[in-house]
Amino acid sequence: MKRNFLSGGWRRHAGVLLLIAVAAGTTLRFFRLGSRELSIDESLSWAESSGHNIKAVLRVQHQLDSGKFPIYELAQHGWMRVFGESEAAMRSLPALIGSLSIVLVFILGVEVMLAASSGRSDETDEGRVYIVAAVCALIFAVGLPSVEIARQARMYSMMQAWILVQIIFLLRARRLGGLANYAGLTIFSAVAVATNFTAALVIAAEALWLIYLWLAEAPSDERARGANAWTMGVALAAALVSLLPFFALLRYGVEGVARGDYDWIKPPGRWEPFATFESGLGSWPFPLFALFAIIGGIQLWRTHRDEAVLLILWIGLPPIVLLAGSYIVTPMLVTRYLISSFVPFFILTAIGIESIPSRQLRSVALIAIVSLCVLRASADFRPGDNRWRDACEIALSDSCSRRRVGASSEVYLVSYYMHEANRRTVKIVRFPFDEAEHKAPRVVILSPTVSPEEAAAIRREYPIIVGKFKNITVVSRPEGCLQKAPIS
Template sequence: MKRNFVPGGWREQAGAVLLMAVAVGTMLRFFRLGARELSIDESLSWAESAAPSVTDVLRVQHRLDSGKFPIYELAQHGWMRVFGESEAAMRALPALIGSLSIVLVFILTVEVLSAVTPTRSDDSGKGGIYMVSALCALIFAVGLPSVEIARQARMYSMMQAWILAQVIFLFRARRLGGLENYAGLTIFSAIAVATNFTAVLVMAAEALWLIYLLLVDADARSDAGVRSAAPWLMGAALVAAMMLLLPFFAGLRYGVEGVKRGDYDWIKPPGPWEPFATFESGLGSWPFPLFALFAIMGGIRLWRSHRNEAVLILLWIGLPPIILFAGSYLVTPMLVTRFLISSFVPVFILTAIGIESLPSRNYRAAATIAIVSLSILRVSSDLRPGDHRWRDACQVALTKAGVDRRVGASHDYYLVSYYVSAAQWDNLQIVRIPFHGAESEAPRVAIISPTAPPAQVAEIRREYPVVVARFKNVIVVSRPEAGVQNAPAS
């Protein structure tokens, strides 16, 4: 390398940027955390985590979301016992993990650049590494994908944190070797995949990278003088992680059954440009051009300085969407942003490197302000308070149910269960519809979800032709009253 990423002596400034990243990122993750109602997926996580005991959590999670170990659900179960079950309380755990992940991104970028920058007797090289790493942490802190998953009561924020730790140990094993680094690589690989099997997409990129290292004889010392571990040892650590997960692989058959049941029918088949469009929509339409420009610049810079590490970063970005794109046509549509959440981190790393490659300090400052401002502007649009359609619909349905105390729920059964007041649970029954029992046993009132298939909605409306209330696309309907003439269902 002909030039450090930044001039030396910037340690204090890097520390200030990192503190700013943690402060701003934490604010974005916790601001108005309970202002929106739960999503469908969040209601499933609530149903799993709200079980009375750990044994019940395991049983309910196996029934609702089989094919993985309920690491997040068990953690959320303990968290809810302490802090309650409100929207804000449940989302606070992922938000806290997301805030801690800002520091993990800083450490990860330090590890990546430590393999790139030559070791020096002074601190100039380290100062440059810290500044780029702090800038990457700031970009991650305000980035839409990382903020969005940290504000959801789901396992994706936790999975991302495990993946960050896993990649940190991968680079440490590559640079330093050592039993502790191989053990960390094995442990965090296993935990990440057990938390959600989409983490295996990152392992696939790493496996391909290790094959590349073997082909280019990467066991030798690099030109930068950085010691590298044997690729086969890192591969053995990944294989050991998969061996630890053997008891859980049997659960994959339940995921296959879910495909057959149509659990993933809500995902649309991808178009030919969908892998590219996924990153565009994930980063936001406004900041995306800047991310693309500086990431390309950073990729070129990293490729020139140390090609081996650049290969992993590029595989980490590109291979997961390619696998999901192929699987969408071979198995079932599965190309959605949440499954690619960790692939945005290497984009942030390249973006930070690209910004710090600019020749002028003023240019670097302007680029940083532009990309951070546009990211915050995009994130802020998701921080506005939402409506209370499900809470309002449940209140109306309870009033209409009368002495029957039974409410039908279409499709989003657990959302209705959550927004029924806890005081009502003992003397209220929530029934899944369409109802196929005797007509006299059907509940008097039902709530139709906007996610219910049109054919199911038509079937429900034949039995429940009276529209009691509409709250946007959530509809409360009831059976006809005796002696009352009703218009045909529409």
């Protein structure tokens, strides 16, 4: 496909697009980063990372989230020691990783397009390689899933970055071979899975791709295909072998199913994988993404089938596995477990946009997708309220003599929004209260996650409302020490 680039013009076009992608993506990831209170999941990350030393971090992380190595928690621990524990400070580490991932997506796009254009080295094809990679980076930079996950103090942004590096090495090993590429594939595969076991879904897609390569036995250019499926398979297997000591900890995840740790996930419908991508990208941007991803998939399939199969497996296998697990074991199909599967979707979308013959139409399509993505992502930037901070302030009123507060699954969220001086003196009692607890709390914080039956049982013992902040209610016993507070 002919492109009218001046000498070096493609470099300027790609460079400008990449700079725009990094600037826009960084702005979306850091803008008003501390304007909303922590979520329950973020408070767990804070509890795991806020120990006084590394030993304490390892101990708490094992108690709260066993079955994975605390790579993110250790990094967050060091980050908070330097920058503090505010909402913005905690979220700035994933936001920074998310901004760096924009460059990783550009490199990944280059690798995909170099493989697809192997055997052709003229300036037009070389220019198309970098233009498509820059467009992909721009779409990733403004896409809602990547922006949303980078604004949360959770490990998923880091896991996504490891996966990106791992697949870059996979493609380089396929294209060039070399010990360094095999070693990178092994190391970053192990690191990604150790950060969060959902990364194993991508490894499974790659394993199927290697089986496909072995079965296809398609003729290929030796220079562009310096590695074989067996060698890459050994590299992936070596990564899994290195993680064997951690696999024994998976039993805690299995026990978590029995404890009801995943009961918050709703059972999926048969079309849930499709709906997950639609809700993840946004209802308005999704049709454009789907259209150009299909066009890009067809284009890449014609150009080079091997890389097209890899991207399709990367998109499709993780949601299929989670859907099957949801029916067989427990509901587990949520967007953040599929966060990396949006990247190949973005790559195919970029290829589809770039395959439009008219330069003006390509620009219109890219501007339309970027604009819709920015509007959708920025809709979540409205400042939040201080409901948890206000509820904790009422519950910890100085007029109360017994320093105990009742809470449900939000015990760490309550602990975070206490004043730091109170964290060592106030005991947070999780309800339902243990019979061995001789001093029941005089005040309880009821959150939206409490079931109506449980809330009714608590209200019988704690009938006095001392404060209400949106959907969070602070209640007290009749002999409680708190005075009734204004309802906000």
